[in-house]
Amino acid sequence: MVSVGIIGGTGYTGSELLRFLVNHPKFDVEFATSRSEEGVEIGEYIPSLRGLVDDEFVSPDSSLDADLVFTAVPHTKAMNYVPSFLERGIKVVDLSADYRLPFGVYEEVYEVEHCDVGRKAVYGLTELHRREIKKADLVANPGCYPTGAIFSAYPIKDDVDRILFDSKSGISGAGAKPSSASHFPNLDGNLNPYKVTTHRHQAEMKMVLGGEVHFTPHVIPVVRGIMTTTHVFGCDVDDVKGRYEEFYSGCRFIRVYDDVPKLSSVRGSNYVDIGCFSQEEGRVVIVSAIDNLVKGAAGQAIQNANVMMGLPEDLGLKAIPLSP
Ligand SMILES: NC(=O)c1ccc[n+]([C@@H]2O[C@H](COP(=O)([O-])OP(=O)(O)OC[C@H]3O[C@@H](n4cnc5c(N)ncnc54)[C@H](OP(=O)(O)O)[C@@H]3O)[C@@H](O)[C@H]2O)c1
Secondary structure, eight states: OEEEEEESTTSHHHHHHHHHHTTOSSEEEEEEBOSTTTTSBHHHHSGGGTTTOOOBOBOTTSOOOOSEEEEOSOTTTGGGTHHHHHHTTOEEEEOSSTTTSOHHHHHHHHTSOOTTTTOOOEEOOHHHHHHHHHTOSEEEOOOHHHHHHHHHHGGGGGGOSEEEEEEEEOGGGGOSSOOTTTSHHHHTTOOEEOSTTTOTHHHHHHHHHOSEEEEEEEEOSOSSOEEEEEEEESOOOSOHHHHHHHHTTTOTTEEEOSSOOOGGGTTTSSOEEEEEEEEETTEEEEEEEEOTTIIIIIHHHHHHHHHHTTOOTTTTOOOOOOOO
16 A cells, blocks of 8 residues: 555645545555644544544644655645655655746746745646656646646647637635635626736646647636636647547546536546537637546546556546536
């Protein structure tokens, strides 16, 4: 068995890691941390895990050991934990943004100084970077928006002039801490665009796709899921859908089809559904759907950890989407 730990076990992505890890046949949860809930039984704090996990949350400052650790904490916090694990030979999958971008770009985009400059991480969109992930000690798990967006454009990225991602996200993307944006009366019945030209995830999309990339996010009144409507301009490809089918053939979690995907077709699962492929003069529209907490976070993190440990990629991730 491989022992794994979670820094940030009470958060939305930390809880989601626990949900999948309790059923993982090769990963054994050694610890999950929380500063605010230290000493509280995990199943008491996360009622859906009652009777399934006996352990208590431990302090992230206690002595922690495992073969692999998931850091599921806010950006600027992960970089304080990652070095000490790596120095002790413990592999890390970081779910935060701290190691996703080149350091200079990170500091510019996130407007903070990085305290671990020079550390090398592999950016981990599993289906695109498997070979590098296999040899990595540190994988930077991609952001939720970039995951849905990049997969929706990658197979034709070199044949287009310009890409525009229009994404709609469920509110769990903002984490467990309530805010005015997540307050029910502000969200229910609304569709809220935000950071319409300035969202930080655009930098990740540009890093992977190159070229001219634009991105506008919206929050919608659902708990989970991200739908991305991708407009590609100047597309020079005859059979766009055929290109996607070929590119993603053999990718267990990527489903390509004609229809427009639905959030309910991926909710609770590690799938990326890609469809639509509607074409007019100079423009193709492609739509993708993911669960932000699974393929957009915890699921992809476990997929990457499987690859890092030489295990089958889909181990522990066979959950079927929750529909309706
Ligand atoms: N939510 C998503 O859909 C999503 C998707 C992809 C990536 N991410 C990224 O994944 C990370 C976690 O996101 P989340 O949504 O799970 O956040 P969250 O719900 O706000 O949870 C944050 C967790 O980190 C812990 N924490 C906060 N500050 C800490 C510190 N200084 N030291 C140690 N632990 C600390 C919190 O517990 P205590 O305060 O009790 O210690 C909590 O368990 C973020 O970097 C986020 O950007 C999130």
